[in-house]
Amino acid sequence: MGFWEILAAALLLVTALLVVTARNAVHAALALIANFLVLAGVYIALDARFLGLVQVIVYAGAIVVLFLFVIMLLSAAQADVGINPLSRLTPVAALGAIALAAVLIVATRNPPASQPVGNLNGGLPQAIGPVLYGPWLYALLAVGFLLLVATVAAVALVQPDKPLDALTDEEKARHTPASKEEVRR
Amino acid sequence: MNLWLVTSALMFAIGAFGVLTRRTAILVFLSVELMLNSANLALIAFAKMYGSLDAQTVALFVIAIAAAEVAVGLGLIVAIFRRRESTGVDELQGLKG
Numbered sequence: 001m002g003f004w005e006i007l008a009a010a011l012l013l014v015t016a017l018l019v020v021t022a023r024n025a026v027h028a029a030l031a032l033i034a035n036f037l038v039l040a041g042v043y044i045a046l047d048a049r050f051l052g053l054v055q056v057i058v059y060a061g062a063i064v065v066l067f068l069f070v071i072m073l074l075s076a077a078q079a080d081v082g083i084n085p086l087s088r089l090t091p092v093a094a095l096g097a098i099a100l101a102a103v104l105i106v107a108t109r110n111p112p113a114s115q116p117v118g119n120l121n122g123g124l125p126q127a128i129g130p131v132l133y134g135p136w137l138y139a140l141l142a143v144g145f146l147l148l149v150a151t152v153a154a155v156a157l158v159q160p161d162k163p164l165d166a167l168t169d170e171e172k173a174r175h176t177p178a179s180k181e182e183v184r185r
Numbered sequence: 186m187n188l189w190l191v192t193s194a195l196m197f198a199i200g201a202f203g204v205l206t207r208r209t210a211i212l213v214f215l216s217v218e219l220m221l222n223s224a225n226l227a228l229i230a231f232a233k234m235y236g237s238l239d240a241q242t243v244a245l246f247v248i249a250i251a252a253a254e255v256a257v258g259l260g261l262i263v264a265i266f267r268r269r270e271s272t273g274v275d276e277l278q279g280l281k282g
Contacts, residue, residue: 005188019215048233070259120236143250
């Protein structure tokens, strides 16, 4: 364990703590970006160079920006974005988190020793590509389809409900119960 | 004892703490992202340990699925906010038994 590894691990934990304790939602999202950038460096150091770049582009670049966008949208609308006022529950949650961490650390304390099954080749795209398009091809296609479905769902979810007087007569007829039509006649 | 596995476990626990204590849906969601990334860190530490590119591929899938999940999740949060003027998770009690 060298100096840089310990520094990176400490930075990861500090920024993670900031994410869950910052009072300002924008600060929490910025701490998450810092966490992801350190994580990208760690990935590159662990011979996962392509994943390190994807982490910067997709996570820090796209996902957190989407989060910031929604946080700005909601705080512009005076939405409440704070931490829990029920502070008496916080120690219980902290105890649970400590227990969870202890269980996970004990569970991964002695990973089974084994010979390396292959060569990572630095995790470059030409190393990952044959695996991604070979044994994992169907999973890749499924993920692609999932992204399409999620895009459609995201567009469908945020469609505004039309107010009643903005509906055309035809749409009104479709939405009003048939019995009402009968009564009117 | 692997430094990155321990870091990953601690990050996961911190994320779980955030999920339990945060009061608004969007910050709960932010903590969930933290937990997803700690799982990715563990996958990549194992990939390095065993020289397995399959683990890195799975981590790539986790990132892609997280992107899909964020699109739907943020859409849900915006839709809930439009309808109820709040994203507080304590106020969403429509399914209370």
